[in-house]
Amino acid sequence: MINVAPTLFWLDLCLVGIGAYLVKQVLNKNPSYPPGPRGWPLIGNIQDIPQIKPWLTFAEWGKKYGAISHVKVMGQHIIVLNSVKSTIAMLDKKGTIYSDRPVLPMSGELVGWKHSLGLLPYGDRFRQYRKNIHQIMGSRAALNVYHLIEEIETRRFLKRVFSNPEQLQAHIRHTAGAIILRISHGYEVKENDDPFIDLADSAMDHFSRSTVPGAFIVDTMPFLANVPEWFPGAGFKRLARECRQTLKELVDLPYKFVKDQMDAGIAPMSFTSNLLEGRILSAEEDHVVKWSAASLYAAGAEATVSTVYSLFLAMTLFPDVQKKAQAEIDAVVGTDRLPAFADRNSLPYIEALVTEILRWNVVGPTPIPHRVTEDDIHEGYLIPKGSLIITNI
Numbered sequence: 001m002i003n004v005a006p007t008l009f010w011l012d013l014c015l016v017g018i019g020a021y022l023v024k025q026v027l028n029k030n031p032s033y034p035p036g037p038r039g040w041p042l043i044g045n046i047q048d049i050p051q052i053k054p055w056l057t058f059a060e061w062g063k064k065y066g067a068i069s070h071v072k073v074m075g076q077h078i079i080v081l082n083s084v085k086s087t088i089a090m091l092d093k094k095g096t097i098y099s100d101r102p103v104l105p106m107s108g109e110l111v112g113w114k115h116s117l118g119l120l121p122y123g124d125r126f127r128q129y130r131k132n133i134h135q136i137m138g139s140r141a142a143l144n145v146y147h148l149i150e151e152i153e154t155r156r157f158l159k160r161v162f163s164n165p166e167q168l169q170a171h172i173r174h175t176a177g178a179i180i181l182r183i184s185h186g187y188e189v190k191e192n193d194d195p196f197i198d199l200a201d202s203a204m205d206h207f208s209r210s211t212v213p214g215a216f217i218v219d220t221m222p223f224l225a226n227v228p229e230w231f232p233g234a235g236f237k238r239l240a241r242e243c244r245q246t247l248k249e250l251v252d253l254p255y256k257f258v259k260d261q262m263d264a265g266i267a268p269m270s271f272t273s274n275l276l277e278g279r280i281l282s283a284e285e286d287h288v289v290k291w292s293a294a295s296l297y298a299a300g301a302e303a304t305v306s307t308v309y310s311l312f313l314a315m316t317l318f319p320d321v322q323k324k325a326q327a328e329i330d331a332v333v334g335t336d337r338l339p340a341f342a343d344r345n346s347l348p349y350i351e352a353l354v355t356e357i358l359r360w361n362v363v364g365p366t367p368i369p370h371r372v373t374e375d376d377i378h379e380g381y382l383i384p385k386g387s388l389i390i391t392n393i
Ligand code: HEM
Pocket: 117, 118, 130, 133, 180, 295, 296, 297, 299, 300, 301, 303, 304, 307, 363, 364, 367, 368
């Protein structure tokens, strides 16, 4: 008698193997989008994303659908990341396809913010800006070089607050600008009415206004970017021209200041002077140095101002915490000098307080989205090319 049992066993194994392979093939061919709220035909999920505090809604999606969720608004795929792990796995580890930025017709194209790192398309130029900035911000050792500038400008800040406390907000803004301009261009700001600080304030105000979603028709209908200024309803073009001029001055004038100082042999060390020293730049290199320096201001000033505002707010709302923080400083530093960076490791309560401020009032709960340049399969989900990635972490 023929024993069929072993033959059947091997046949079963083969069939299971082939079945698993086919299922995998089908799944790989048709991976689904990450989960998310159901949309409506045509308009998709437009009603699911609130204009005010959208990050609270995104956090709810995180609880309901997991770390990666998906919606579609007027044909645009949007992926919301609610975990640090997914954010690192996608935006960092797969940075070559996740680092592009959306095209914003008003602020990016017409005003020209697309040349700053925050809206710069991914490519060689992008990598060059990042390389330059990495030199001054890429490590703790690189940042330590600027401690002295931060300490000097902080003392000036305290003097101003002491003599004119009603102007606290203006002092914070002035100081954040002063620190960054010294780092980026070696420029020492004037005590009052500094032209570069005023210029930067106007440019940043224009940036905030020109990126408000839905504020400009050209953002919904990009072809309108080509209409002439006199065209009825094309007020946005006139506004864009004014904003473009301010931005151009913000980028060009501090850069010219550094070059003039270098020609005169009196330029202090700065991000820009380091990149210019001993080099004759091509037009492209000139653009990269000029705009990567300006990107520092654009990226750093508002974030710093907002964080320091939060510190003052927290100290007003929670006086007990303020008392504990002061007690630690008095015990460690004493009362006859101000704290310095060298004291940092001996001030654990202050360190925790700073971290808590950043957590308590997150500066950019939903930063400028990234854009995916190729279809990707991530954790089994399809992330289609062109998706906008919003981080909510
Ligand atoms: C509380 C302070 C700050 C916070 C919370 C903060 C937060 C952020 C966030 C969320 C991004 C977006 C990252 C992305 O989309 O991939 C960013 C980008 C950036 N920040 Fe900050 N930032 C702060 C201060 C600063 C300062 C002081 C500077 C420089 C002086 C700076 C320079 C930059 C630059 C250059 C980028 C663009 C990086 C890139 O696209 O590669 N930031 N920051």
